[in-house]
Amino acid sequence: MVSKGQGKRVTISDVARRAGVGTASVDRVINDRGNVSEDVSKRVLQAAKELGLRRLLPQAHRRLIRIDVILARPELPLIARMGFEFRRISTTLDRSIVIHRTVLEDERPETLAKALAKTSCDAVVSYMQDHPVVHAAVEDLSARGIPVVTVISDVPGSARIGYAGTDHCRAGRSAGYFISRMTGAPGAIIVLCNHLGFQSHADRVRGLTQFLEERAPSWHVAKIVQGGDDRVRSELQLLEAFRAHPSAVAIYNVGAGNIGVARAIRADVLHRRPVFVGHELTRNTAAFLREGLMSLTIDQSPELQVRLAVNILLRHFDFFGGEQAAFPHETEVPIVLYGPENLPNPLPF
DSSP: OEEOTTSOEEOHHHHHHHHTSOHHHHHHHHTTOOOSOHHHHHHHHHHHHHHTOOSOOOGGGSOOEEEEEEEEOTTSHHHHHHHHHHHHHHTTSOTTEEEEEEEESOOOHHHHHHHHHHOOSSEEEEOOOOOHHHHHHHHHHHHTTOOEEEESSOOTTSSOSEEESOOHHHHHHHHHHHHHHHSSSOOEEEEEESOTTSHHHHHHHHHHHHHHHHHOTTOEEEEEEEOTTOHHHHHHHHHHHHHHOTTOOEEEEOSSOHHHHHHHHHTTOSSSOOEEEEEOOOHHHHHHHHHTSOOEEEEOOHHHHHHHHHHHHHHHTTTTGGGGGGSOOOOOOOOEEEOTTSOOSSOOO
16 A cells, blocks of 8 residues: 555555556556556556655656766866766666766857757756857757756756756855955956856856955956966966056956966966965865965865756656655755865865
8 A cells, every 4th residue: 555645545446446457457567567568557657646656666667868968178177077977976877867978079159059959868968158059959959858957057048947056156256255355455356267158157257246346345356367268378368467467466267277377376477476266176276275376166066966967857757756756856056165174085086
């Protein structure tokens, strides 16, 4: 017997009557004993679900779900961590869930749009620029019945079914808060990003500027450098910005390129060693924090993004059946702040 919440207990006979089959068939389906037609199995499982049978469906009756994880630039530490986390979670999933990995040569919207159009999987997880060609590609997938979940950077207003990531505006505001309290005296801030076509980077910059305007008006953003998440390009452009603003008190790197930032700071172009706030816990940022070169890194919890992305898709496909409510449904991935005193030892990647 099974129960439906606090109400009447549901019997096998109840399920059999609802499905229009015998109790023996219900017993075979519910206990996954086989020797029942696919049509009868579907009817029994549907009846059991409607009556409140709270248990996972027998594995044989779960559809195969193929998830295409599309990531560009795996040489970047964050993308490497995301790939690692998807590989790790794939070893824990039911065998009816298969994760495919697609690696792109670059992160241009046109490159991603082509990859989205070519996918033969049942669902897609990716990070993408907020660009018209990307919106169109996501819309086409939605029309084909292929759900898209974004990680790292969102495309709000698109046909994607969910975003499994952090609130980047709040991360930028947090950066502003700590910069204004760690610099000792107000002054200019240099900002480094990939480019502002990524929602994550644009929102972090927006959050920083909002906080400064509202809470710390004596600090200001003097220059936004778009370094393409390239360490050499970022270093060269930062050195130009430092020479133009030698009294800058802080640098906020909203993306990758932290090695380029470190090299630019070590060049001692600025009048004083700046407060350096960046993003993501990597081996490099951990080393910079221990050295004292970096003041704070804001991590976006890739492992939680991966778990949430997969759960959003499994819920979309009703994978959990009657047990749907028993599985936690996270709606936001928290940021984690790391300084030299709370670094994991050893690092988990």
